[in-house]
Amino acid sequence: MTKLLLSIHVLAAILAVGSITVAASMFPRFALQASGGEDPGGRAAGIAALLHRICRGYAIAGLAVPVFGIATGAQLGVLTDAWLIASLLLTAIAAALLALAILPAQQRLLTSAQESPAEGAARPVAARLTMLTGIFNVLWAVVVVLMIVRPGSTTGA
Numbered sequence: 001m002t003k004l005l006l007s008i009h010v011l012a013a014i015l016a017v018g019s020i021t022v023a024a025s026m027f028p029r030f031a032l033q034a035s036g037g038e039d040p041g042g043r044a045a046g047i048a049a050l051l052h053r054i055c056r057g058y059a060i061a062g063l064a065v066p067v068f069g070i071a072t073g074a075q076l077g078v079l080t081d082a083w084l085i086a087s088l089l090l091t092a093i094a095a096a097l098l099a100l101a102i103l104p105a106q107q108r109l110l111t112s113a114q115e116s117p118a119e120g121a122a123r124p125v126a127a128r129l130t131m132l133t134g135i136f137n138v139l140w141a142v143v144v145v146l147m148i149v150r151p152g153s154t155t156g157a
Contacts, residue, residue, distance in 0.1 A: 002075040009068035016062035017140055020098065023054040024133045027106055028126040035113035035122035045113055052106045059098055066091050087146045094139040097132060105129040 030051065033044035066088065073079045109125055 002072060005068055005072040005075055009065060009072050012062070012064040012068060013144075016058045016065060019058045020055050020062060021133075021137050021140060023051040023058070024098075024102055024106075024136065027051040027055070028109075028130045028133070031106070031109040031113060031129075032122055032126050035109065045110075048106075048113070049110060052103075052110060055098070055106065056103060059095075059103065062095075066095075081150075083146050083150050087143045090139050090143050090146075094136050094143070097136050097139070101132050102129065102136060105132065 027048060030044045030048040033039050034042075034048050039045055069091075070079070070088075073081075073084050078084050105125060105128065109122055109129065112122055112125070
């Protein structure tokens with residue numbers, strides 16, 4: 001059972017979180033193009049909207065990652081280990097950053113590109129969004145390292 005839970009946990013992390021990190025990282029570029037008047041056919045606006053939908057959709061699917069991670073930790077008897085608690089805390093911070101800052105900023109950029117296509121107004125929002133997305137990505141990278149290294153691990157790694 002532990003191997004099944006761990007497999008689902010890892011697959012969910014790769015598919016959901018991986019998709020979010022890529023889509024969120026690409027979003028500001030296309031949102032700026034859409035708001036800068038450089039998008040006569042609306043291609044960049046369409047891509048930005050698609051990237052936002054990917055982030056939103058996979059954020060919901062990403063809830064499976066901590067659910068199956070906690071279930072795996074319970075099966076392994078490591079729920080009170082510091083590395084797991086730190087990973088859960090970083091996961092919660094990353095989730096809050098996504099839900100409370102990244103997704104709303106993406107929505108604001110999409111709305112502003114539709115209402116008033118002026119890149120000057122969108123540039124500071126896009127720059128902040130790029131920074132927040134980078135922090136989100138670093139948080140997940142640290143969680144991955146903690147999952148692999150696991151202080152006190154018996155794997156010998």
